[in-house]
Ligand SMILES: Nc1ncnc2c1ncn2[C@@H]1O[C@H](COP(=O)(O)OP(=O)(O)O)[C@@H](O)[C@H]1O
């Protein structure tokens with residue numbers, strides 16, 4: 001295989017896999033006459049997508065909004081906590097175990113508590129999205145700060161740099177690639193959080209829509225909801241991958257940056 | 263070019279340095295060292311003997327457990343702002359181009375930091391001039407990771423000199439470079455030193471490098487480190503690679519090599535006898 005065909009094949013691979021999976025799925029459902037409320041064929045799911053596009057769109061926008069608000073708060077809090085943990089050993093000692101504890105609680109178990117405090121709908125959805133998304137951001141930023149070379153710290157301290165100087169000139173810029181790398185993970189988790197909360201306690205949102213569909217055995221609609229969630233997740237993920245590449249080109253040390261740099 | 267400069271720009275007296283509580287590693291013990299203003303001195307010794315620790319003491323980054331250190335007549339109790347430092351790892355910031363990397367100290371050190379915005383043009387010119395001296399003109403807009411190790415280390419030298427320090431502390435700065443690049447760096451550093459007249463303390467384990475660059479070579483013992491011998495290198499300046507074939511040069515290098523071989527041997531037997 002020549003290198004160029006290999007590269008073409010490499011690009012085509014995900015589509016080939018998706019396409020053939022769908023084909024096998026469709027064929028299997030028809031061949032074994034699987035009943036629709038157990039597993040609808042892809043074509044049936046597409047039909048459901050089209051037929052119910054209005055509620056699907058309005059509910060997914062609602063979910064998207066909750067996700068992004070929760071994610072936004074998560075970015076602020078995660079960044080702040082990451083900087084605190086990464087730059088002070090005392091804060092690290094005090095907070096890190098608690099954060100790990102908070103992170104290891106299954107968020108589905110927290111939603112009922114949130115509902116008790118905030119009622120159903122948007123507030124617990126936003127909060128759950130926040131709770132899931134801030135942690136990877138905080139951990140990544142703290143890790144990035146920890147990569148500051150001790151020699152460089154010596155150089156700057158010998159010039160009379162304060163801890164804040166070092167944080168601003170070196171620590172924070174250095175942790176930015178870690179921060180942007182964490183955003184794509186965090187935004188996917190924020191989606192998970194919002195949908196979990198909507199499934200448990202909401203009258204709106206794609207999670208609620210799917211729960212309704214399930215209770216009425218409209219399996220095709222459930223699958224349509226799943227596809228929409230996946231699509232939103234992938235798109236936001238790609239969005240933050242793009243931002244990451246734009247903002248922190250120096251961290252990937254790409255050849256093409258080298259060309260334009262001269 | 264003999265420099266009978268005013269003595270004791272750096273004055274280290276009977277210094278002991280222990281890391282951690284009593285029972286911790288004693289890195290240096292009974293260390294005495296004097297460096298005249300404008301002198302270029304090299305410190306050589308087996309690895310782990312406390313050379314880097316010595317650098318930290320002189321720059322005030324580390325407090326001695328016992329003994330005292332004076333720079334320019336005043337005791338050192340905290341980071342000194344008149345020093346520049348460079349290490350083996352160039353530690354340039356990958357998100358800054360060379361020019362902005364070199365200017366970093368000016369954003370930190372007083373009084374420059376207060377005038378940094380207002381005087382930016384002037385400082386930029388100063389940085390460009392330094393980069394030119396080390397042969398990096400035309401590379402100001404490049405990012406560090408686009409450059410070879412030798413070029414990065416030259417930029418690192420510029421960064422350590424941009425605030426015109428009176429004392430330059432170099433800790434094995436050329437240790438990671440290939441032999442040819444390293445010898446090229448000797449010439450560059452010597453030029454900078456002859457032109458600017460700062461005092462330089464240079465840690466290395468390359469004895470030819472020490473003999474090429476230094477007026478005085480301090481030989482340290484194995485840990486806990488102290489100065490066990492001092493050699494003057496009275497070769498004329500500027501020295502060139504040709505100087506390294508001078509019999510006097512070769513003799514000094516041989517002598518120090520034997521001394522270090524001996525302290526390493528002693529260090530090993532002491533280690534065995536101590537049973538630790
Ligand atoms: N921050 C530190 N804490 C504890 N021990 C240290 C520290 N820095 C250096 N040491 C120890 O002190 C000794 C001297 O180290 P160093 O000054 O780096 O030697 P050199 O630069 O000559 O190789 C070594 O045994 C090293 O392990």
Ligand SMILES: [Mg+2]
Nearest residue numbers: 313314315433
């Ligand atoms: Mg060392």
